[in-house]
Amino acid sequence: MKKYNVAVVGATGVVGTKMMQVLEEQKIPVENLYPMASARSAGKKVVFDGREWTVEALTESSFDKDIDFALFSAGGSTSLKYSPIAASKGVIVIDNSSAFRMDKDVPLVVPEVNAKAALSNKGIIANPNCSTIQAVVALKPIHDQYGIKRIVYSTYQAVSGSGSQGIRDLEGGIKGEAPAFYPKAIAYNCLPHIDVFTENGYTKEEIKMINETRKIFDDYEIAITATTVRVPVLYGHSESINVETKKPFELSDIFKLMSKAESVILMDKPEENIYPTALTAADTDPVYVGRIRRDFSVENGLNLWVVADNIRKGAATNAVQIAQVLINEGVFGR
Amino acid sequence: MKKYNVAVVGATGVVGTKMMQVLEEQKIPVENLYPMASARSAGKKVVFDGREWTVEALTESSFDKDIDFALFSAGGSTSLKYSPIAASKGVIVIDNSSAFRMDKDVPLVVPEVNAKAALSNKGIIANPNCSTIQAVVALKPIHDQYGIKRIVYSTYQAVSGSGSQGIRDLEGGIKGEAPAFYPKAIAYNCLPHIDVFTENGYTKEEIKMINETRKIFDDYEIAITATTVRVPVLYGHSESINVETKKPFELSDIFKLMSKAESVILMDKPEENIYPTALTAADTDPVYVGRIRRDFSVENGLNLWVVADNIRKGAATNAVQIAQVLINEGVFGR
Numbered sequence: 244m245k246k247y248n249v250a251v252v253g254a255t256g257v258v259g260t261k262m263m264q265v266l267e268e269q270k271i272p273v274e275n276l277y278p279m280a281s282a283r284s285a286g287k288k289v290v291f292d293g294r295e296w297t298v299e300a301l302t303e304s305s306f307d308k309d310i311d312f313a314l315f316s317a318g319g320s321t322s323l324k325y326s327p328i329a330a331s332k333g334v335i336v337i338d339n340s341s342a343f344r345m346d347k348d349v350p351l352v353v354p355e356v357n358a359k360a361a362l363s364n365k366g367i368i369a370n371p372n373c374s375t376i377q378a379v380v381a382l383k384p385i386h387d388q389y390g391i392k393r394i395v396y397s398t399y400q401a402v403s404g405s406g407s408q409g410i411r412d413l414e415g416g417i418k419g420e421a422p423a424f425y426p427k428a429i430a431y432n433c434l435p436h437i438d439v440f441t442e443n444g445y446t447k448e449e450i451k452m453i454n455e456t457r458k459i460f461d462d463y464e465i466a467i468t469a470t471t472v473r474v475p476v477l478y479g480h481s482e483s484i485n486v487e488t489k490k491p492f493e494l495s496d497i498f499k500l501m502s503k504a505e506s507v508i509l510m511d512k513p514e515e516n517i518y519p520t521a522l523t524a525a526d527t528d529p530v531y532v533g534r535i536r537r538d539f540s541v542e543n544g545l546n547l548w549v550v551a552d553n554i555r556k557g558a559a560t561n562a563v564q565i566a567q568v569l570i571n572e573g574v575f576g577r
Numbered sequence: 578m579k580k581y582n583v584a585v586v587g588a589t590g591v592v593g594t595k596m597m598q599v600l601e602e603q604k605i606p607v608e609n610l611y612p613m614a615s616a617r618s619a620g621k622k623v624v625f626d627g628r629e630w631t632v633e634a635l636t637e638s639s640f641d642k643d644i645d646f647a648l649f650s651a652g653g654s655t656s657l658k659y660s661p662i663a664a665s666k667g668v669i670v671i672d673n674s675s676a677f678r679m680d681k682d683v684p685l686v687v688p689e690v691n692a693k694a695a696l697s698n699k700g701i702i703a704n705p706n707c708s709t710i711q712a713v714v715a716l717k718p719i720h721d722q723y724g725i726k727r728i729v730y731s732t733y734q735a736v737s738g739s740g741s742q743g744i745r746d747l748e749g750g751i752k753g754e755a756p757a758f759y760p761k762a763i764a765y766n767c768l769p770h771i772d773v774f775t776e777n778g779y780t781k782e783e784i785k786m787i788n789e790t791r792k793i794f795d796d797y798e799i800a801i802t803a804t805t806v807r808v809p810v811l812y813g814h815s816e817s818i819n820v821e822t823k824k825p826f827e828l829s830d831i832f833k834l835m836s837k838a839e840s841v842i843l844m845d846k847p848e849e850n851i852y853p854t855a856l857t858a859a860d861t862d863p864v865y866v867g868r869i870r871r872d873f874s875v876e877n878g879l880n881l882w883v884v885a886d887n888i889r890k891g892a893a894t895n896a897v898q899i900a901q902v903l904i905n906e907g908v909f910g911r
Contacts, residue, residue: 393817393874394874395874397804398683399808409670411859417751428856431809431810431856432813432856434735435852435854435867435882436850436852439674440848442849444870446847466873466874466875468819468872468874468880470817470819472733474733474808475808476763476766476767476809479766481767481806483804483806485731485804485819502693511778511779513770513780514774516760516761516770518770521765521766521767522762522765522766532732533769534769536777536779537777540727540728540800540801541800546804
């Protein structure tokens with residue numbers, strides 16, 4: 244069996260740590276692991292595959308080694324600077340930041356939706372925004388079957404989406420401490436504010452959901468709006484998704500579609516209080532769908548409640564799945 | 578100045594306690610207060626207007642006294658049984674339960690929207706659902722000016738909406754205790770489940786928002802759907818409201834409407850991180866509106882973020898405002 248040399252950039256962060264865990268769980272055959280982080284974290288040890296590996300400071304020469312692919316999760320500016328360097332040295336970068344997602348030369352990939360797009364990369368593949376990934380996994384079979392005309396997203400997003408700073412603000416806030424990262428208290432509160440505000444009043448998170456959904460589906464006709472909200476939850480994003488399809492559907496067929504959709508677990512027996520929540524999804528890989536109802540307020544309307552672990556399927560798991568697609572296609576030749 | 582004899586039914590509950598506080602704050606001239614509750618709470622003392630009053634057990638003869646109006650907040654079954662008894666004895670009941678809200682002989686009143694409807698009561702006036710009240714206060718000027726065609730509600734509702742049981746489940750859950758009231762943990766979690774599920778998959782809370790919005794606006798053509806969600810917040814419901822209007826609008830005119838709307842505080846300067854949250858609204862009476870954006874996914878589309886204290890404007894304050902309408906109209910003649 245072939246083995247691969249893998250770099251994880253941002254290896255000491257919440258997502259980077261999970262990326263290494265998922266690489267192990269998914270039994271990706273790793274020959275050498277190169278955990279990388281800022282100079283501040285250099286020298287730290289991480290345990291992977293039963294061995295200790297030393298975190299190295301990310302520099303322009305970090306990718307001079309024989310590396311097959313690099314999972315980046317160290318923020319947009321780090322990606323902007325180092326992903327092209329890595330790619331120029333033949334390393335395939337799977338980048339979890341938003342830096343390259345809307346770049347027309349960079350595929351934006353959710354394997355359940357557009358795995359093939361990963362193969363047309365020019366050295367960089369973008370991992371979508373957490374809240375977008377779980378939505379498109381659930382919506383994919385509906386879009387294929389009925390065509391999606393319009394989506395109204397309202398999200399309930401966990402603080403781990405902001406990394407360890409978000410987790411600290413919630414845990415500290417519960418103890419009565421003032422927030423250090425968020426502009427307002429997140430404990431016992433909901434903040435309709437994720438990423439920065441843009442001129443038209445939307446946050447970048449909202450714009451990401453709109454643009455990335457269209458790019459992943461390769462369908463720029465889908466009308467989409469979004470309101471993204473941070474809630475006092477540690478792990479697991481929930482989403483209230485209102486959809487209008489082009490073609491009419493039977494509700495029972497939507498249940499059937501969801502029950503066999505790839506990576507989806509259907510949890511929808513309200514009479515038995517069966518529906519997914521953030522705690523259902525926490526530290527698991529699937530996308531959970533429940534509260535499926537016809538929306539009687541519009542023709543071909545549908546309401547869904549979609550939940551996934553934002554650090555796993557929303558970040559680390561999806562990135563490792565992209566690597567698996569490349570491995571399966573024999574992209575790494577050595 | 579006339580003074581009034583006032584009963585508060587459910588006087589030891591979260592809403593009942595707040596009703597007495599708001600009666601004081603709003604300087605409703607109370608001659609005698611009759612706090613009533615279940616036999617279990619009888620004999621307890623409450624302080625109102627600088628005096629101690631003794632809670633009496635609610636019985637069929639409780640309203641044989643000379644009472645002008647009664648504020649009920651003791652659950653649907655108590656209201657179903659005792660409101661008609663009180664009304665039959667000439668007491669005007671302002672009922673916070675859902676028991677009579679959709680009864681065609683019972684006005685459903687939010688004073689900023691349909692104060693006049695209170696005057697056509699036959700002894701019982703219904704106080705709407707918390708999540709509906711704050712929505713219609715914000716939407717009223719938009720509906721008047723442009724006509725609302727469709728609404729998609731997604732809510733972020735505080736545990737105090739379930740009374741002290743909800744508060745205990747969140748506070749206990751934070752300490753690691755299992756929930757006693759909710760079917761699943763609410764600490765660090767979001768439950769897309771408020772009130773009971775009905776056959777079509779919607780919860781009663783969702784159906785309340787749909788039906789009550791139409792009744793309060795007296796417009797049964799408005800198309801509405803809703804997803805209602807309990808979040809780990811103590812006080813203050815937040816709502817992501819997506820609206821389509823009939824007539825086109827200028828966004829700047831929506832800002833103007835909101836800035837002068839009755840009981841509304843406009844908080845919308847995202848560039849300065851000014852937007853309302855549950856903690857903004859907690860223990861205050863207004864309805865807060867922010868995150869006003871054009872929804873580009875549909876003709877005449879609008880997104881709003883609407884927040885209010887569910888125990889105050891969503892319950893106690895609105896009920897006391899209804900009493901004030903009746904007082905102002907000289908309904909209580911003695």
